Amino acid sequence: MxxxxxxxxxxxxxxxxxxxxxxxxxxxxxxxxxxxxxxxxxxxxxxxxxxxxxxxxxxxxxxxxxxxxxxxxxxxxxxxxxxxxxxxxxxxxxxxxxGRGWPLTGAEGADLLLVAGGLGLAPLRPALYAILARRERYGRVLIMVGSRSPEDILYRRELEHWRRRPDLEVLLTVDHADADWHGHVGVVPALIPHAGLDPARTLALVCGPEVMMRFAANALLAAGIGPGRIHLSMERNMKCAVGQCGHCQFGPFFVCKDGPVLGLDRIGGILAVPEI
Known part of the structure; x- marks a missing residue:
């Protein structure tokens, strides 16, 4: 064919x-x-x-x-x-x-932390489906989801279903709460220091607005997780999708071809520069 x-x-x-x-x-x-x-x-x-x-x-x-x-x-x-x-x-x-996706095959045996901000849960959802389909191959699985308000939580019904699973931890937080919200209030990276992560076992998958991913990466590093165990889904203005036009260049990388998922060990120095 x-x-x-x-x-x-x-x-x-x-x-x-x-x-x-x-x-x-x-x-x-x-x-x-x-x-x-x-x-x-x-x-x-x-x-x-x-x-x-x-x-x-x-x-x-x-x-x-x-x-x-x-x-x-x-x-x-x-x-x-x-x-x-x-x-x-x-x-x-x-x-x-x-593009290149989430490194799930190499994650077998590890604890997995999925960190999503806003619509960033959408690119992470296929990874979670794959993890749950082979749940016995992974250790602790924890999802952190941050939204601007309770009304902005994506896949709300599915998140509630996942929260009922005994083999999955789901933490939700919102920037601005209303009177009916009884969960966490604040940005999603603030949840990381209190999650009790095992740095040697944890592999982190992060997707959301770039400023959120920058702060999440810093919190993960502060928790002792090495940059080679932190993976981020980058977003750029992609046009050709095959690394020829240069619209999505991010330092030496083309997000469409080398990413969109890139390890912090590869892009940490560039991610720290907000203008790039």
């Missing part, structure tokens, strides 16, 4: 659409021709809205189940806004999957 041209969007159809938050929806995209390609947790697709443009969106579904690509999209620009307005049956172009 000939591999599809990485520069040519393939035709897909919106199979399902679910509103998640104000301005954020989850789309399930089914191929019009052939089968959905396999993907690894942490990879992304380029989604093309005809007549509008193309944007990189992380995959947020189960890599081992289903026949569709699942993407959770927030309206933050022309293309992402157009995606959030697509209805069931609409056509969309898809290129991908692209």
């Amino acid at each position: 000939v591999a599809p041209d990485p520069f040519l969007p393939q035709p897909y159809r919106v199979e399902r659409r679910r509103r998640e938050l104000v301005g954020a929806v989850t789309l399930e995209l089914a191929p019009l021709v052939g089968a959905r390609p396999d993907f690894a947790p942490g990879q992304f697709n380029m989604l093309y809205v005809f007549g509008v443009g193309e944007v990189a969106i992380s995959l947020s579904g189960d890599a081992e189940r289903g026949t569709t690509f699942v993407h959770t999209v927030r309206n933050v620009g022309a293309v992402s806004g157009a995606l959030t307005r697509l209805e069931v049956g609409a056509s969309v172009g898809v290129r991908g999957p692209f």
Whole structure:
């Protein structure tokens, strides 16, 4: 079978659409021709809205189940806004999957800490699905999720389901609480010093706004976790998705090709510079 041209969007159809938050929806995209390609947790697709443009969106579904690509999209620009307005049956172009994902194979036997800020839970969700499918291969599994407010918590129903599992720890925190909120209040990196992590066993997967990831990385380092055990999903303005155009260059790395998941041991010095 000939591999599809990485520069040519393939035709897909919106199979399902679910509103998640104000301005954020989850789309399930089914191929019009052939089968959905396999993907690894942490990879992304380029989604093309005809007549509008193309944007990189992380995959947020189960890599081992289903026949569709699942993407959770927030309206933050022309293309992402157009995606959030697509209805069931609409056509969309898809290129991908692209990039390097979460290092789950090398994580077997380790304790796993997943740290998500805002919509950063979406790229981490496929990793969690994969971890739970082989739960016996890992040690302690802890998820920390931070949101601006209780109304902004992504996948709220699924998080509640995960909280009921005895083999999974879920910590939620919000920046601004209302009278009905009885959980943690504050930014998600503030949870890290109190989590009782074993530095020698813990592997951290982090995704969210870059400033949040910078503070989370610093908190993890302060907890004794080495930079080689901290992995972050970086976001840049990706165009070609194959490391040729240079739009997503991050120091010596191309986020689309070398990432989006990169180890702190590789990018720590660059991440510390807010302007890059």
